[in-house]
Amino acid sequence: MKNTLKLGLLCLAWIASSASAADAYPSKSIRMVVPFNAGGTTDILARAIGQKLSEVFGQQVVVDNRAGAGGNIGADVVAKSAPDGYTLLMGTVGTHAINPSLYAKMPFDHLKDFVPITQVAAVSNVLVVHPSVPAKSVAELIALAKAKPGKLNFASSGNGTSIHLSGELFKTLTGVDMVHIPYKGSAPAITDLLGGQVNLMFDNLPSALPHIKTGKLRALGVTSSKRAPALPDAPTIAEAGVPGFEATSWFGVFAPAGTPAAIRERFARDMAKVLEMPVVKDRLATLGAAPAFMGPQAWDKFAREYVVRMRKLGDAVGIKPQ
Secondary structure, eight states: OHHHHHHHHHHHHHHHHHHHHHHHOOSSOEEEEESSOTTSHHHHHHHHHHHHHHHHHTSOEEEEEOOOGGGHHHHHHHHTSOSSSSEEEEEEHIIIIIHHHHOSSOSSOTTTSEEEEEEEEEEEEEEEEOTTSOOOSHHHHHHHHHHSTTTOEEEESSTTSHHHHHHHHHHHHHTOOOEEEEOSSHHHHHHHHHTTSSOEEEEEHHHHHHHHHTTSSEEEEESSSSOOTTSTTSOBTTTTTOTTOOOEEEEEEEEETTOOHHHHHHHHHHHHHHHHOHHHHHHHHHHTEEEEEEOHHHHHHHHHHHHHHHHHHHHHHTOOOO
8 A cells, every 4th residue: 555655746846847848948049950051951841940939939949950871860869869859850751761771770760769749840852953953843754764764863862762763763763863962951952953063853842942933943843743832833743743752751859758748749839830820821822831740649649650661662662771
């Protein structure tokens, strides 16, 4: 009886302590690790949302870029951080769905070493070409690639990223032969595409959109199942003549395993408020992204199911763990 009472008191004390921690959270600045270079879509989203989170929290949200290994380096930093809610990861479909299927050996366990907080945004990729490429449509690009097998190349933000897989899926469904040129992040890939060192890219829409609007890149189609509101004149690649083509990217916040549920719920509630702000909705719309809030439980289920989907896609396009 005494042991039962003692256990009950300990449980009540733990619950009270967790609630108190959540009430006081955050009491200092929060580090948001972006596992890619500055200037890419993940970085753009983290900074746009982090600014408003800082206002809601009354504490600064500091973006910390830790690029490398397809996002694994930055993700590993967070996986090994204290589970107190002050070091978080702006994770992506790459870090938590593609990489586990691409890398035979990961520096962390994407399921055991993290707990989900919330999905933030969903983003379409867009097929863009340098103006020197004569193709004005998806059909013309396919014809050009078939007429010159192995001559066209496409850039990506790294092996196994959603940008890379979009290109591989395009090759598989159309039967074209193009050379993949991987970069360490979207920003350097876009730089070389703008300079004409590479021919085309399936970039995330937010980082490509400014260059499309200035005419420095030509958009041929978006990779989502529906047209992107930020680029309404660009057809989906499926409707442009490649049935079955669909590839999108998502972004969300993860915390180290062991982070108290009360803190995660508190962060998720405030993130929901931020994503409902008209200024944030407008900002994401101009970037070509759509708010996609999910709480911890729904986000966990979605992310786990996406791992299976990406593994099937990797198998379909012939990408094996390295």
